[in-house]
Amino acid sequence: KAARLAAFDNHEQIWLGQDDERGLTAIVAIHNTALGPALGGTRVWPHATFDAALTDALRLSRGMTFKSAIARMPFGGGKAVIKADSKTEKTPAMLEAYAEMLAALNGQYYTGEDVGLTLDDANFLRERTPNVSGTTVGGSGNPSPVTALGTFLGVKAALKHARGSDAVSGLRIAVQGLGSVGWSLCEQLHSEGASLIVADIDAARVAKAREAFGAEVVETETIVAAEADLFAPCALGGVLSADTIPHLKARIVAGAANNQLARHEDAAHLMRRGVLYAPDYVINAGGLINVAAELAPEGYDRAEVMRHVALIPETLMDIFQRAEAEQRPTNDIAQAIAEERIAQARAA
Ligand code: NAD
Structure with a gap:
């Protein structure tokens, strides 16, 4: 309650x-x-x-409000x-x-x-109601690959900010959740030479990842504490909490899952530990951008979607820089930007 x-x-x-x-x-x-x-x-x-x-x-639903505002979607x-x-x-x-x-x-x-x-x-x-997007019934299909692409670009932005280079080659990246987005993210990371550490509650998926990417498989309970350069949560929410943050070894958290923080204050906890956190609703906006484009009056334009998704790393960089300059958690900066846009829309 x-x-x-x-x-x-x-x-x-x-x-x-x-x-x-x-x-x-x-x-x-x-x-x-x-x-x-x-x-x-x-x-x-x-x-x-x-x-x-x-x-x-x-x-x-609250996260969706901020996601839409940050991605400038109507x-x-x-x-x-x-x-x-x-x-x-x-x-x-x-x-x-x-x-x-x-x-x-x-x-x-x-x-x-x-x-x-x-x-x-x-x-x-x-087929039964018009208010559904991300379909192949006159739509653009499953948005997950676009979410994964935006997340991959966001991972690179986080690496660039934290380490000065966006190269993933040779880095150890822990991916929690090998579903539609997590799997597609692994494909991109693997193709650019990252070493993957993975966990999923679905044994078949981890077995497949071991085979396809040579991934190291760890237990779902221990993936947060994996010896990794970057942790990418791509399963469910609440993975970053007062219980788990002290065990986190990665210095960067950048992944697609919604509501990664158990509580808003956990972002400050991450900052105190020197962990760079890519706010979830900023880095995972690719899917929203894709499905929203389907609903645009001018119709779906794939090239426009890709241009929009390519802005995700820029937005993240801006948030990282402001957070550093103001010594505030990245999540606070992202929320302030979103709330300002919503207030402006209300006033207008
Ligand atoms: P999915 O259902 O395809 O995959 C989720 C995966 O996580 C599954 O393989 C599941 O077995 C695994 N999982 C569940 N609990 C786990 C646990 N405790 N430890 C490890 N693995 C666990 O979902 P998806 O579409 O890939 O979405 C993944 C996350 O990204 C969700 O939080 C979702 O809200 C978020 N997201 C997805 C999209 C999108 O376009 N699909 C867009 C934005 C955000």
Whole structure:
């Protein structure tokens, strides 16, 4: 309850979709729409309690507001959580019920893939309601490769700032989570000569990574403490906490997962330990940029998306430099930039 209260941040709307017959418990959290309609993926995850699912939706939707503002997209922040196991409980009937919920929201919330919701699921929803992007039904497909590209460019920006060179060759990089984004990031890091240390709860994925990249496999509990130059969280949130930060060996954290910090204050903890942190919603904005481009009135333009994603390292560099000059955590700087843009939009 306390975590949920802490996650609540004047969210504009919170919708609950409940259909016991078709097995749906869904929360749509709309955080802020000052910059445009809410946009954010739908996560399907078997949270232990309803409170945990709600807290997740509240935190993720808030992150989307900042992500959109930092990336200068004309969208607000929203996110949905379906409380279910995507492997055993995600049925066509359940998705059908969720599509009805999305349709009832009538364009206030646009969604797409996230952990547990695949491209096929997004296509299924898009066939039933128009407010879904990142599909192949008249869309640009799964945004994950674009997220991974932005993250890779962000990793290089962080290396450049912290070490004076953006080369990954010969560096030890720990990647937590080998899903759509983590795997694609590993491919890029491996192709430029990085040594990979990986962990995933899915044994088949780590076995594949050992074979494809010669990656060193470690336990999911110990990847944070891996002897690495850079740690790239690409699984779920809350990985950087008062419990884990003291064990972190890497001097840089730059990865795609949303809500990497268990609490906002953890960014200051990282700074005190001399760890450069790339704010998650800045480095992982590639997917948002891609799906938002699908919804642009002029239509999807891949070249424009790539130009926009190429700005991610510049934005990060700016944040790193300001944080250093002002001796403030990178997360505080990013949030201040986002809040200023939202305030300007409100005033306008
Ligand atoms: P995914 O579901 O494809 O992959 C997640 C992976 O993490 C899976 O392989 C899963 O087994 C693994 N995992 C789960 N718990 C773990 C743990 N405790 N330790 C190690 N591995 C664990 O999801 P994805 O699309 O690759 O997204 C990864 C992260 O990036 C998520 O936090 C997501 O919100 C964020 N993100 C994704 C996108 C996108 O375009 N897909 C965009 C922005 C942010």
